[in-house]
Amino acid sequence: MNLDALLDHPAFAGAPPRDLDAYARRAYAQLAVVNEAVGGAGPLLDDPRTMSAVLDWAAVVDPSLFAAAAIHYAVVLTSIKELGRPEESLESAIASLDRLDAVGAILITEIGHGNNHISLQTQAVYEPETRTFRLHTPTPGARKLMASIALPGVAKIGTVYADLVVDGRSCGTFAFVVPLRDAAGLRPGVLVEPLEGSVPVALDYSVTSFDGVRVPYDHWLRDTASITSDGRFEDPLGNKDRRLVRSLALSAWASLAGAVGLASASRAAAAIALRYAATRSTMGRLSPDRPVLDYRTQQHALYGALASAHAVTALVDKAIEAFLAKPWEVPPDETAITFSPWVAAHRTHALAKAAATELCAEITAECRRRTGAQGVLSINRIIAYEGLAQGYNSAGGDNLLILLDAGRSMAETLQPCAVPDTVTGDLADPDVRLGLLRVQEATLHAELAASVRQAGDAGLSPFDAWNPHLPKAAELARVHQRRMVAEAFRALVAERQDEALAAAERLYGLRDLHRGRAWLLERGVLSPAEALSVADLADKAVDDVAAHAQALLDGLGLPERRLGAWFLSA
Ligand SMILES: Cc1cc2nc3c(=O)[nH]c(=O)nc-3n(C[C@H](O)[C@H](O)[C@H](O)COP(=O)(O)OP(=O)(O)OC[C@H]3O[C@@H](n4cnc5c(N)ncnc54)[C@H](O)[C@@H]3O)c2cc1C
Structure with a gap:
């Protein structure tokens, strides 16, 4: 694959813009060109050497393009592939990510504490009546920090890490696949504050919170865990730390x-x-x-x-x-x-x-x-x-x-x-x-x-x-x-x-x-x-x-x- 030929595409022409939003927009436009050239995410997920070659090329061309590509392919799609048990709804989200109709983002870090990754406060509460989850930011300290989702007009789907709560009981950390914004704007219940000012790797970083966002059952990256039809949580790993590590595979x-x-x-x-x-x-x-x-x-x-x-x-x-x-x-x-x-x-x-x-x-x-x-x-x-x-x-x-x-x-x-x-x-x-x-x-x-x-x-x-x-x-x-x-x-x-x-x-x-x-x-x-x-x-x-x-x-x-x-x- 001759990725250097892509440098002739207008998305790669000229000097990088000074304006941060324009810079991030250009990185996503470049990612779209790359995604098209490699035939979608599938070939990269099937062959880690191809993934690595694409990331290597992207990092030389522009670290912002690299960061967007690394999150999209190596973080979001890889975890969905590894841990997801897709049905119709998740299949549709995967297809969007594969075609790059939406760019992947990851939301783990929370603003309130150091070492927050081992003690997340964001909650995904299971609702047995609808067999869905409600994603919720219980305190200002539980807001997600640094996810690159602030740019209007670029659709984003995030893997959001949260404590799963079933029947009032904390069941451990899992990721949930959540459409965050589409071309028209933010999805209901998703609140995004753009982070202003310069950063070493220019992207559209944010502080993000959730107010009762509904998440379908199959968007839960449940791996081997499940919730029975009568609302019982079951996890063969049997240990919250083991589950945390698995969710962060x-x-x-x-x-x-x-x-x-x-x-x-x-x-x-x-x-x-x-x-x-x-x-x-x-x-x-x-x-x-x-x-x-x-x-x-x-x-x-x-x-x-x-x-x-x-x-x-x-x-x-x-x-x-x-x-x-x-x-x-x-x-x-x-x-x-x-x-x-x-x-x-x-x-x-x-x-x-x-x-x-x-x-x-x-x-x-x-x-x-x-x-x-x-x-x-x-x-x-x-x-x-x-x-x-x-x-x-x-x-x-x-x-x-x-x-x-x-x-x-x-x-x-x-x-x-x-x-x-x-x-x-x-x-x-x-x-x-x-x-x-x-x-x-x-x-x-x-x-x-x-x-x-x-x-x-x-x-x-x-x-x-x-x-x-x-x-x-x-x-x-x-x-x-x-x-x-x-x-x-x-x-x-x-x-x-x-x-x-x-x-x-x-x-x-x-x-x-x-x-x-x-x-x-x-x-x-x-x-x-x-x-x-x-x-x-x-x-x-x-x-x-x-x-x-x-x-x-x-x-x-x-x-x-x-x-x-x-x-x-x-
Ligand atoms: C460019 C960039 C992109 C990012 N993208 C994302 C993203 O897409 N999604 C996402 O979820 N997150 C993202 N992050 C966040 C990143 O994961 C966190 O910044 C990182 O995990 C550190 O957490 P913190 O910022 O809360 O640091 P803090 O926990 O505040 O740490 C501050 C300092 O204290 C030290 N420290 C912390 N705890 C202890 C302790 N117990 N003992 C001793 N020393 C300690 C640390 O080593 C560090 O030097 C991004 C960060 C950057 C810089």
Whole structure:
């Protein structure tokens, strides 16, 4: 499928509008063009690789288009497909979404509390007389925050997460498919306050509440649960937390989709900044009329960004392949819910999304800084890519909460990772660096587990036992993420046997080690001389990447036309 041909369509012409509504409207118009070209949602839902290719392309063209596409396909339609038991009414809603007569939106987050995803206040009350539900916002704090449904004239269907109430009893969190607005306006009982002001990923965000919106029975994404004809709620999962995690099964795909977009944005930012630096002549007195990329500072920054862009790509590609081979490599585990449901739903993908966000944030910020004024012009896109990373710090699940849940559940339920017998050797060797990461992770893991065990033995409350150790839990999860990235890169280079990629792996790994060397030094894992040598090794690795720069740029797979940065054609 040649998606680049779509760039000739008028919906993609010209610079992005300044007006936020116009920007969002353009993103939805572009999504309609994409949907038509791919033959509706069906082919994307049937083939995750196609879905991923479309999301990858969209993220490079415009992060707002990507966000709209990710929510529509990877979040809303995926969850309906996974959890819905459609009859006539839901079939009709699915057909609308498939044709993009209506765009999908997701409404989980509530404005009133942090960690609201594990304790939603919005209610869907079952009415036995009509065998329907009434959707209701009981308090101002239960209003839904950030759903992209504020734009008039664009029909929207939402998956709304609510506490199901049957016969006065709370039965757990489920999603309900709710038409929110059509071309004529909002549906009865749906109240939408547009959120004014700029946001990192421009869409039509809102605060939304419900006043007795009637929802048909089959719009309940009930999965295996049911309500009998005499009004009894039955759920074979038998546990509200398990149901919450199951209702959020979509988050496995949502996290993966986010990671795909973040990797694409990272690659695009690196490609744009390197093209700029290669052609930007400088007049510094050391050597007038030299491209800025000849300077060592620029090389460190941008070849570093290029190497990191390949690292995040390796991580995300591995996550996709693993998911295709075995969607639930680690079964959902409701005991991992402390702050949020994301790790419980899919640990690897939640961590991959959080790691991709961090890498994308670093890469795009560095590329922006190294591209001068052109770097902050939205027509050159780098700040839009950086905005995607800012958005995904929270969107798809708060990254810190993901780290806290991951660190806590690792310490409570898993054994520390295996460590090699010896970790001495050439620090330019990726296996030696991986060994160091394993030592750090296993040590932090064992220390954290021991600390909280002691606190538990001392009879402290869960808050007092855990709260002092939360920074350590986050640190453990961060080191685990660094190992995930390093292992993914290792596997890729081993498979491809490609010198250019090996150079990128070396530079990425040595920069990562350089940033993390303090802990290894403090614990005596590295000697001062070894720690001191890392900067020189990284400097040498910059030369290796420079020698393969063209191959590594080509490997990003980004034609100039798709990048579309203004300065490339100015
Ligand atoms: C661009 C964008 C798009 C979004 N799109 C959607 C959407 O379409 N639909 C939707 O439903 N939601 C959407 N969201 C909302 C997103 O899911 C939430 O922002 C996210 O889950 C974090 O929740 P919050 O904003 O309430 O943060 P808060 O809970 O207010 O967190 C604030 C800070 O406190 C920290 N914190 C919170 N609780 C704890 C704790 N117990 N211990 C320690 N630290 C804590 C957090 O890490 C964070 O740093 C979007 C967000 C963004 C930014």
